[in-house]
Amino acid sequence: MASTGTTSTTGGGHEWWRTAVIYQVYPRSFADANGDGVGDLPGITAHLPELQNLGVDAVWLSPFMTSPQRDAGYDVADYCDVDPLFGTLDDFDRMLEAAHGLGLRVIIDLVPNHTSSDHVWFKDALASSDGSPERGHYWFRDGKGENGDEPPNNWESVFGGPAWTRVTNPDGTPGQWYLHLFDTSQPDLNWTDPWVWEQFRGILRFWLDRGVDGFRIDVAHGMVKADGLPDATPDEAAGSMGGAGGALALEPEISDEPPSLPYWGQEGGHEIFRDWHKVLAEYDGDRALCGEAWVDPPAKLARYVRPDEMQQTFNFSYLETPWQAPALRTVIADSLAAFNGVGAPSTWVLSNHDVVRHATRLGVSGDNPQGHGLGPKSNVTVDAVTGLRRARAATTVMLALPGSAYLFQGEELGLPEVIDLPDSARQDPTWFRTDGERYGRDGCRVPIPWTAAGPSFGFNDTGASWLPQPAIWALLARDAEELDPDSTLALYKLLLAEREGRGLGAGELEWLKGFGDDVVAFRNGGVTVVANLGEASIALPDGEVVVSSEPLTGTDLPTDTAVWLLG
Numbered sequence: 001m002a003s004t005g006t007t008s009t010t011g012g013g014h015e016w017w018r019t020a021v022i023y024q025v026y027p028r029s030f031a032d033a034n035g036d037g038v039g040d041l042p043g044i045t046a047h048l049p050e051l052q053n054l055g056v057d058a059v060w061l062s063p064f065m066t067s068p069q070r071d072a073g074y075d076v077a078d079y080c081d082v083d084p085l086f087g088t089l090d091d092f093d094r095m096l097e098a099a100h101g102l103g104l105r106v107i108i109d110l111v112p113n114h115t116s117s118d119h120v121w122f123k124d125a126l127a128s129s130d131g132s133p134e135r136g137h138y139w140f141r142d143g144k145g146e147n148g149d150e151p152p153n154n155w156e157s158v159f160g161g162p163a164w165t166r167v168t169n170p171d172g173t174p175g176q177w178y179l180h181l182f183d184t185s186q187p188d189l190n191w192t193d194p195w196v197w198e199q200f201r202g203i204l205r206f207w208l209d210r211g212v213d214g215f216r217i218d219v220a221h222g223m224v225k226a227d228g229l230p231d232a233t234p235d236e237a238a239g240s241m242g243g244a245g246g247a248l249a250l251e252p253e254i255s256d257e258p259p260s261l262p263y264w265g266q267e268g269g270h271e272i273f274r275d276w277h278k279v280l281a282e283y284d285g286d287r288a289l290c291g292e293a294w295v296d297p298p299a300k301l302a303r304y305v306r307p308d309e310m311q312q313t314f315n316f317s318y319l320e321t322p323w324q325a326p327a328l329r330t331v332i333a334d335s336l337a338a339f340n341g342v343g344a345p346s347t348w349v350l351s352n353h354d355v356v357r358h359a360t361r362l363g364v365s366g367d368n369p370q371g372h373g374l375g376p377k378s379n380v381t382v383d384a385v386t387g388l389r390r391a392r393a394a395t396t397v398m399l400a401l402p403g404s405a406y407l408f409q410g411e412e413l414g415l416p417e418v419i420d421l422p423d424s425a426r427q428d429p430t431w432f433r434t435d436g437e438r439y440g441r442d443g444c445r446v447p448i449p450w451t452a453a454g455p456s457f458g459f460n461d462t463g464a465s466w467l468p469q470p471a472i473w474a475l476l477a478r479d480a481e482e483l484d485p486d487s488t489l490a491l492y493k494l495l496l497a498e499r500e501g502r503g504l505g506a507g508e509l510e511w512l513k514g515f516g517d518d519v520v521a522f523r524n525g526g527v528t529v530v531a532n533l534g535e536a537s538i539a540l541p542d543g544e545v546v547v548s549s550e551p552l553t554g555t556d557l558p559t560d561t562a563v564w565l566l567g
């Protein structure tokens, strides 16, 4: 085997976020202390020891702030309070203290692209006249056409349907339109308004003062819109709403300059992150911003993590890479090159609350665009056994890469997407706004199993669950997997311990050649990582096997299997 060059991704410093494995807690579905069927902050606090025991460095909490929950909390009505569904600010403080006591960092979700329509800012805007400062906090515009009854432009909502809704004036006459890139209940804020900037500085400080270690920035690539809100050209609109990559329209499919869609990846957004960088720098202890920016290619994405902007950004190009060795090698190399170029760590992610869980996704044949979800009538074939096998191998590769990695709750148990949710249980606005054409994201959000026995598999002790849990949860429950040395949980624990012990997060990647096109092979921190994505077995390379994604027999490395070797 020959080696070709080395690539480090951790940059110069030793800040925690350069190498951290960060576990995404989706509060609604993690653990439910009060038994109402929706997870809560006391539930999280109670289960933090399991996360410490798993071996992660930090947790990211999806939104738990005051919200009418029309988009599962990504519709915030008060940025500085906890929704009673999840507990109280005191519960948050207790959770944070407990996490820090266990050595776990905590980052929280900030949703600055839009508020809930229940937010007092929006209510004030509705109650104010056209052209008022209150309306100026959002995007209110007169409609087109003779009576203003056509939307101001042709933008479409990520969740389906038009991105504009018309309001009714106090006297009952039809009024202006407001922009919402997501649900009607999520009006977009106008980031050309200095007042909005000031509010968010205050919100950041509110949580930084409480001691959070950072923020995940929702829809970071959408906050700034092109001047004049121009129409998207027909080609662009089709690409963003219908194409494989852009199905949720979260992905801009931008590969040229300037950005092709007038609401994604606009240059002006970077000014906001520079401002926030300065706010975080006022605080001690190495606080961090991680952007949710669906921007491609990695070279463009890396602009969000230049030294005076955010610290991290999600690497969705990695998540979307098909299970093919050449594609995987390319995205890893491109990511390391791009992020190294700006002195930032690359991040890696395979699952989150918006995509089909990778234990299922990697076993799906047929088209399954991001955000469409899967349901009983989806036109795809799902091979669950292959999916899980590939998922275990994919994670074995990911956790060997230098930089920081994100895990989504339940992937450490090998949870699949729940495909057969009854229509009546579905809650994702995507499902409603597309009249059931797209299933949306509920299938990855089902409350996770802690115990094989007991009501709701230990999610709570009442049996209530906001989405129904499948019977297979009994086999995949944490307590069952704790007893099984070959479980996915055991694999994750071993990977995380070895990654930590060998300092792989801060390591340098050295490509290994000579294994053939269907193999991904590299060295990092003294570990040789070999993943066989081909259809045939290959010879297991020499060396002591430290981790294998599947139990090995003989001297072969079977298909869809990855190993870490020493020597």
Ligand code: GLC
Residues within 6 Å of the ligand: 071, 074, 075, 111, 182, 218, 219, 250, 292, 353, 354
């Ligand atoms: C982000 C969130 C997603 C949410 C959307 C609107 O993409 O991850 O869950 O629906 O923003 O806030």
